[in-house]
Amino acid sequence: MKHVFRKGTDPNAPTLLLLHGTGGNENDLLPLAARIHPGAAVLSVRGNVLENGMPRFFRRLAEGVFDEEDLIFRTKELADFLDQAAIEYEFDRDNLVAVGYSNGANIGGSLLFHYRDALRGAILYHPMVPRRGIPLPDLSGVPIFVSAGTNDPICPPQETEELQRLFEGAGASVLVHWASYGHQLTGMEVDASSEWFRKTFDQE
């Protein structure tokens, strides 16, 4: 997968796995990583699917309707890529925290839905429920920050609450940050996620 890797200066910090939104690329979220933890190593990946020229992490049949078969295939593809990247770049595979926005948050959520120990934690900006009706792996001890907009036309508040219930049902600790905005990523939620990251991973 196309990607950027930047070595960190803080060897104890989690490596940040950056996952862009639809139409984005591996450079989009790099400034966020610097705000979340400047010393962290960064692995930023570009989605392998193109929708009218726009990179995504998996296909969709319509807005909000995912191609489930492709989602499963792409989630495995990403999980395998992470295993290889950890060997190539010598970062701790067990200390990887996803930071994803929109479509990137959805594949990040899908990693957590499908693979135990895929991630040590996650910051998911405006995620949806990636799949329904499947048992989740044990997510005990996995901290997850979710941000949501009460006026988000792509992810209605009930879907955020459903996602929170599913994650918590699997044992994860979830913090949901609400704002009265839509689907856009705001500076406020990035600040809230940075503070959460510092507290959660003890990176004062």
Ligand code: MLT
């Ligand atoms: C998706 O397809 O993953 C969601 O609708 C979010 C987006 O617009 O990318």
